[in-house]
Structure formats: structure tokens, C-alpha cells
Amino acid sequence: MDFSLNDQQTAIQREIGELAAQLADPQLQQRDLAGEFSRPLWQVLHRHRFDTLFIERERGGRGYGAFDASLALEALGRHCQDSGLIFGLAAHLCACLQPLLKHGSPAQLDRWLPRIQQGLIGAHAITEPEAGSDVFAMQTRAVREGAGYVINGSKCYITNAPVADFLLVHARTGPGHRYFDFSTFILAANTPGVSISPVPHEKLGLRTAAMGDIRFEHVWVPEQDRIGAEGSGGPIFQVSMDWERTCLFALYLGVMQRQLALCVARSESRHQFGQAIAGYQAVSHKLVDMSLRLESARLALYKSAWQLDQGKPDNGAAAMAKLLVSDACVQNSLAAVQIHAAQGILSGEIERQLRNAMPAQVFSGTSEVLKNNLARQLRLAAAYRQDKDE
Template identity: 80%
Template sequence: MDFSLNAQQAAIQRGIAGIAAELADSQLTQRDLAAAFSRPLWQVLHRHGFSSLFVDTERGGLGYGALDAALALEALGQHCQDTGLVFALSAHLCACLHPLLKYGKPAQLERWLPRVMQGQIGAHAVTEVEAGSDVFAMQTQAKKEGPGYVINGSKCYITNAPVADFLLVHARTGPGQGYFDFSTFILPADAPGVSISTVPHEKLGLRTAAMGDIRFEHVWVPEEDRIGAEGSGGPIFQVSMEWERTCLFALYLGVMQRQLELCVTRSELRQQFGQAISAYQAVSHKLVDMSLRLESARLAIYKSAWLLDQGRPDSACAAMAKLLVSDAAMQNGLAAVQIHGAQGILCGEIERQLRNAMPASVFSGTTEVLKNNLARQLRSAVSIRQASSQ
């Protein structure tokens, strides 16, 4: 095993560190309180190619695979304090752009990729009030009519919805609620019959990533805007989740790296009872635990990304990586607040890091649901091994 980065990967991280000043925003605290997404900062990311980083170089993109993308998003998480912005970018990349590139037909790529290359933003419309973790319970329907489909229904809590230029929509096309009973469509956000909430939801964390609701009323979508075959929504959704649980969660690695460095510095500078608080074991052990959680999560993300690049996607590995990252982000966030004391609970970067970490246990599959799935896979694997040894 070689755990070192190659020259290209090291250059990715150096390059992002080089644009850190362009991503700085003195109004971040105010925007966070106002739940305001920043188009100007999105345009900075777009100008440097990050909104199209999965697009191959022949089409003008960066041509990144999973590991390169994870490294890039990790570096953005470290050098851009607007974690909501990086989250919005990651959702656009993993849940909209990647499925389009993987499953889109040549004519669809010719039509939609120029929009991505112009900096347009995508939103992944899948969640409904009664179809979150139980995604197959979705009620939004796409009824076949002539050379296309008519979509009716609603979606909620959709990242990027209030600022989206195009939507990737999952809707039922089959009679049941099974794996092959829904399909995936791509359409403009301003298509007739599409209504998107204009005021973003106010959230505990990730407030600068706009989140809203979408309603579809007799929305006509031509058959050529269906991604993949009819009934292939299940596989498309599963793949997008594997990429999201791997690449998107890499951004938290960068946040935790910056957070750890802030905590080490704080512990050296803060004096109590005649010495730096880093001299106290209670504080120094917190720092070590933060580092252990970060490194464990980083290895899990890198392994999952490597498997994706090898064409060997592993849903269990991606789920474990997501669980490790979300738990580490919350635990490290709590430790950072404790190390910073009163300064940690004041409105600012440290308390914002904790708030931004907390949603990670809910989106892309809740901690409880992923553990249930992993438990079933574990039991199945043990049963297979036992049967084969008899």
C-alpha cells in the first residue's frame, strides 16, 4: 500500500490553498445568521473549475475521479470557512453532475453539460415528507403520456432548490414501491408547472447552503430528458449516494483539519493557573482524540474513493466512511467548543463548525438507517462464510 499522494493530487491541494483568499468573506457570520447563499463565491469556485470537476478535460472540465474529487473537497473544506457553500457544491457534483455524466445519453450531455460549464447549479429532488430514509415510499409520480411524462407531486428539504438552474428529479413510474418502480429526469428549474420556495429554510447548520421545497403540477418532461432507462431510478440513486457519502463527506475532513489546528493554537496561547492549557492532560488528550477521529475518518473516505475509482464500489465501505466522518465531526466540534471555552460558544467559527457538523448524521442516510443496513450486511456475510465452510 502506498498512502502518499501523487504529484497531481498534491498539486490539487496546493492549488486550492492558493485561492483561499478569493474564498474569504468578512460577511460570513452575517450571511450565516441570514441563511444567505453566496452567488459571488459560487462563481469563484466555478471560475476555478470546481462546479464541473467531474467533466472530462476534452469538454473543458477537470476530469477528476472520486479520490481526486475527495481531495479537492477536503481542501476546500479546510480553506473555505463557508462550509455551507462547499456543501452546496458537493451536492451539485455528487447528486446531479455525476449521475448525468454516468447515465446520460450523448444527446443529453450535449444539451445539459454546456449549462454546467456556464456555472449553472443543480438540485437533486428526491426527498419527500414521508419519503426520506424510506426513499421508495415517494409519492411523486411521472405518468407516461405520449412521447414524454407528466410529473405531479412535491419534494422537500432539497439542497440548492431556491438557487437551482436545473433539477434532477426522481419520480414513480411503476405500480409499486420497489427498486425498479421509479425513474430519474432532468429538467430546467423554471419549467412550466415547477414551483420552488423562494425563501430558504432556516436550519441549525449549513445555513449558507440554500434548502427549499419543490412542487410539480402537471410538469411535462419529454422522454429524451429521462436519465437512463425507465425504472432505473433505484440504481442511479444508489450510485449517487455512494459518491455523496464518499466525496461530499470529504469536505468535513478539511473542516476538522482546520478546527484541530485552531484548537492546538488556542491551547498553546490560553493561560490558566500560570501555564498554557495544553499542559493539562484533560486538554491534551482531547486534542489527541480529535486527531485520532480525523485520521480514522480520512482513511475510510480515501479507501471508499479508491474503490470507486477502481470500479469496485462498495456500499458498505461508503456507509462506514459516512458514519465515521459524521460522528467525528460532531465529537470534534464538541471538543473544540470545550477547548475554546466561552469563546467557543460565542457566535463565530467554532460554534458554527459544531452546528454545521450536526446535520451530517441526518442527510445522505441517517446514522440509524445506515447502521441497520450494515448490520444486515454483516449478518449476511457471516452466514455466507459459515455456509461455505461446512
Template identity: 50%
Template sequence: MNFDFDAETEEMRDMVVRFAGGELTAPPEFDPDDFRRRWRLAGKQGLVGSTVPVAYGGSGLDAVCAAAMTEALGQGCTDTGFVFSVAAHLFAAVMPVVEFGTEEQKRRWLPALASGEWIAAHGVTEPEAGSDALRLRTRAVRDGGRYVLNGSKCFITNAPVADVFVVQAATAPGGGFFGLTTFLVRAGTPGLSVGRRYGKTGLHGSPMADVHFEDCAVPADQVLGAEGSGAAVFASSMRWERTCLFAAYLGAMKRVLDTTVEHVRQRRQFEAAIGSFQAVSHRVVDMMLRYESARLMLYKAARALADGSDDEVGPALAKLAVSEAAVQLGLDAVQLRGALGILDGESHALLCDAVPARIFSGTNEIQKNNVARALGLGGRPAGMRR
């Protein structure tokens, strides 16, 4: 068991931290033009297409290296929302094309998605189908050489700026696992419209909106995978997202942990650095413990993903560990800064950005259900009436 990155990966991480800290600083208010400017810069550095094979314009990184890159991006870039958008684009929308696309689809869609020319959004969540993703109301009906989509999606990351939507729709309502189909839909397709950008508790640098489909005709050659394979596509995207996307929070946690240690070394009360007080030093140690433990769990899941595992327990546990650790580390960082912690600053920002992590990619309660089911604990207790 070797927990160290090789020299090439360490060099990549250092480069990404420096680049993100110097080039990806966000303006005070969200600006779609500046967002796209930074996106293209990230694209030139290979960050938005890192896991895309080299043949299609990407860097060909495996899950471990991709997680390392995302962690470095989260450490260097103080706009965690922007990092979240990059990771959602790559792991939830682009990787399905890599894994399920035909050769023609890969050559048509991946180069622009990997270069930063196009931004992708993954549309699955609906008002009545979030955790219960198999009961989507968005319908896709075959009509000759095309499918006609009708329905709405909500809380779609990158929707206000997206060029491509990876959309889940029901082609066989009530068909369960085989009732969903995935579509690639270009922005500007007649019948596709995007709502107003949401205001959110955290992740302000990541634009989010509803997406609507009204008699939206999509050519049959833009089906991703076979008809009825949508649930498999979605499950694969979630394995990538629950593992590699959450590495962004590891980077943000490390950045805030480091500055917190520096703060308690310098901040003085009662003629002593507050870091010398046991209550303070123990809290910092607890922060470090949460960060290091969550990091080990995430990279274990990333290693399994890189080795081709389709296990869903590892990504679920990694998502649980990182999201809960990020929230608590944010709370601790705020507490140790006192009044400064409740002002706008990195500890406050981490806390606000971390709270949504317990909800997106499947709520933490759903992750516990998934793990319990894998342990054979998902059925009804004996004697319970139906």
C-alpha cells in the first residue's frame, strides 16, 4: 500500500494549485462572461477534459490522477463553485460520453467538451424525482428518426451556461431500471429552454437553473447508449461524481485547515497564542483527523474506480465521509476564528459551500440506504406488513 503520488502526479498537482490560485479568481458577483473566460483557461490547461482519452483531445487520466487534479484545483481556487462546475461537467456529463458513446459520438462531442469550447450539464433531477431517479416524468417518444422530449428538470448545474445537455428521460414509463434513456442535446435546440439562475446558500460560482423541454426533437443518433440504458449511464456517472468530484472539497478543506493552523499560532489571548490552549489545539487535531480520514476513503474509492470496479459502496462511503467532514471542518474553522469567522472569508465560504455537498449526488441519507442495501439490510424487517 503506497499512499504517495508518483513524481509526475505531484508535479501536476503543484502546477494546478499555482494556476488555479493565480488565474481562476472569481469577480465579486457572478459574471457569465468571466465564467466562460476562466473555463477556457482551465480548458487550455487540460482541466475540463482530464479523463477524456488522448485520442479525443483529453489527457487520459485515470480516476486516481483525476481526483488528485480536482483536489489541487479545489485547494488553489477559492471559488469552490467554479471547481464544482468543472467537476460536474467532467464526471457527470462528459464521462458518460466516454464510457457509453459510439465512436462517431465520441469524435463529434468530446473534443469541444475536453478543450473548454463547450460546457456540459447533466439533467436528471426533477421536482418529484430526485432521490427516486427511476420515476422521471420527462418523456421521450420515438417519432421516426427522432425522439420528442417533454418535461422539466430542476437544480441543473451549469444549465445557464451549458452548450450541451446530457438528459435522462423515460422512454418506457414504469419500466424501472430499463425505462430510462440518455440523450445528448445541444443548447439552442428548438423546444429546449433554460430558466433563471438560482440564488443559493453556497457554491455561488456555479450557475444553476431549471431546464424545460416542450416538443423538443432530438435525432436518434444522439441517444447515448442503447434505448433503455439510461439507468446504467446514470449509475456510472454517479460513481465518478461521488468519488472524483468530492476531491474538490478535500482541496478546500486542506486550504482552510492550513490557514486555521496559522491563525491559531498567531492569534493571542491572555498573553499566549490561542493554539497553546488545549481546547483549541484539540479542535485543530480533530479537523486534521476528519480531513485525513476522508481523504484516505476517497482515494481508496478512486483506486477501485481506476481498476474498473463497478462497486457503489466505496463511492457512497467516500461521498458521506468527505461531505460530513467538510461541513464539520467549516464549523470548526469558523469557531476558531471567533467573530472573524462569521464575516465573509474562507472559513465562512467553506461552510456555505459544504452544506450542499450533503444533498447533491444523492443525499447522504440515500447513500446510507445504498450501503445498507449492499449489506443485505435493505429489505423490510420480518413480520412488517406491506
């Protein structure tokens, strides 16, 4: 096992470190409170081809796999304080671009990739008002008509929706509510019949990522815009989830790294009762616990990324990475507030980190639902062992 990074990987980290000044926004706190997405900052990411980093080099992309993408998103999370922006970028990459690359036909890739490389932003739509954790309960239907489908239904809480140029939409094409009863479509956001809530949702954290609802009213989509075979929405959705639960969550590793450095610096500079607060074990142990959570979450995430790069995606490894990172980020953000005390309660980076951490336990599968999935895997393993023993 080799934990060292190669030259290309250290270059990714260096390049993003050098980009920090361009990604800095002195108005971030005000923009965060106003819930405003920054198109100029997205343009910086686009100019450096981070919005297409999975696209192969031969096509002009960066050709990153899961591990390199995780390093890039971790570095962006560390060097860009606008976590909502990086979250929107990662959702576009993992939930829109990656499934298109994995399941798109050559004709779909030829049609969509050059346009995405022009800077199009994608949104991935599966959640519905009555189908949150239970995604298979979705009501949105795609009914065959002529050489295509007519889509009717509505989606909610969709990241990037208010700023999206294209959508990856899941809709029922089968009779029931099971894994093979829905299909995935790619379409322009301005397709007739699509309406997107114009005002982004107000939310607790990740406020600079635009989020909205989408309605589909008699939206006609040609058959060639269905990704994969009819009924293959389940496996396509799983690609989005495996890549999100791994690469997207790397952004939180970067946030935690930066946060730990801020907490160490604060503990050394803040003096009470005649000494630096770092000298109190209650504080130094908090810092060590933060470091332990960060390192173990990072190892789990890197392992899941490695498995994706080996072509052996492991839902369990991705779920564990997501659980560990999201839990670590919430716990570390609470500790950071406590170490900064009143300074951590005031509007600013430390309180923003806590608000940005909270949604991580909800999107890409809630912690409870992921634990259900992992529990099922444990039972299967036990049953398998039992079979062999008997």
C-alpha cells in the first residue's frame, strides 16, 4: 500500500492553492446571507476546466478519475471559502457529468460534451415532494409518445436548478416503483414545459449554492435523450450516488483541514487565566479529536475513490465515506465554535462552516438511510457466512 501522491496529484493541489486569490470574495459573508450564487466565481472554475474535470484529455478535459477529482475538490474546499459554490460544482460533476460519461451513448457524448465544455451548468433531479429518502416512490412519469416521451411531474430541492442550463431527470417508465421502473433523461433546462422556481430556496447552509424546484408539464423529450436503456434509471442513479458520496464529500475534507488550522491558531493566540487556551487539556484534546475524525474520514473517502478508479465501485465503501465525512464535519464544526466561543458565534467563517456542515447529513442519502443500507449489507454477509458454515 502506497500513500504517497504522484507528481500530477501534488500539481493539482499546488494549482488550486495558487488559485485561492482568484476564488476569494471579500463580499462572501454578505452574499452568503443574501443566498447568492456567484457566476463570476463559477467562471473562474470554468476557465480552469474544473467544471469538466472528468472529461477525457483527448476531448479537452482534465481526464481525472475519482481519486484525482477528490484531491481537486478537497483542495477547492480548503482554498475557496465559498463552500456553496464548490458544492454546486461537485453536484454538477458527480451527479450530472459522471453518469452521462458512464452511460451516455457516443452520439449523446458528441452532442453534450462540447456544450458542457462551453460552461453549461447541470442539475440532477430525482427528489419529489412525496419521494425523498424513498426515491422509488417518485410520481413523475415519462410516457411514450411517437419517437419520444412526454414527462409530467415535479421535483424539489434541486441543487443548481435556478442557474442550470441542462437537467438530468429521472422519471417512471415502468408500471411499479422498483429499481427498474424508471429511466433517466438529459434535456435543456429551457425545453418547453419545464419551469424552474425563479427564486432560489432560502436555506440553513450552503446558501450560495442555488437550489430550486422544477415542474414538468407535457415536456416532450426525443428517445435519443434517454440515457441508457429504458428502465436503467436505477443503475444510473447509483453512479451519481457513488461518485457524490465519495468525490463531492472531499470538499468537506478541505473545509475541515482549514478549520483545524484556524482552531489551532486561535488556541495558541487566545490567552485566558494567563496562558494560551491551547495549554488547557480540554481544548487540546478537542483539537486532537478533530484531527482524528478528519484523518479517519479522509482514509475512508480515499479508499472509496480508489475503488471507483479500479472499476470496482462499492456502495458500502461510498456510504461509509459519506457517513464518516458528514459526521466528522458536523462534530468538528461544533468543536470549532466552542473553541472560538463568542468569536465562533458571530457571523463569519466559523459559524458558516457549521451551517454548511449540517446539510451534509441529509443530501446524497440521509445518515439514517445509509445506515439502513449498511445494516442490510452486514446481514447479507452474516447469511453468507452461515450458508458456508452449514
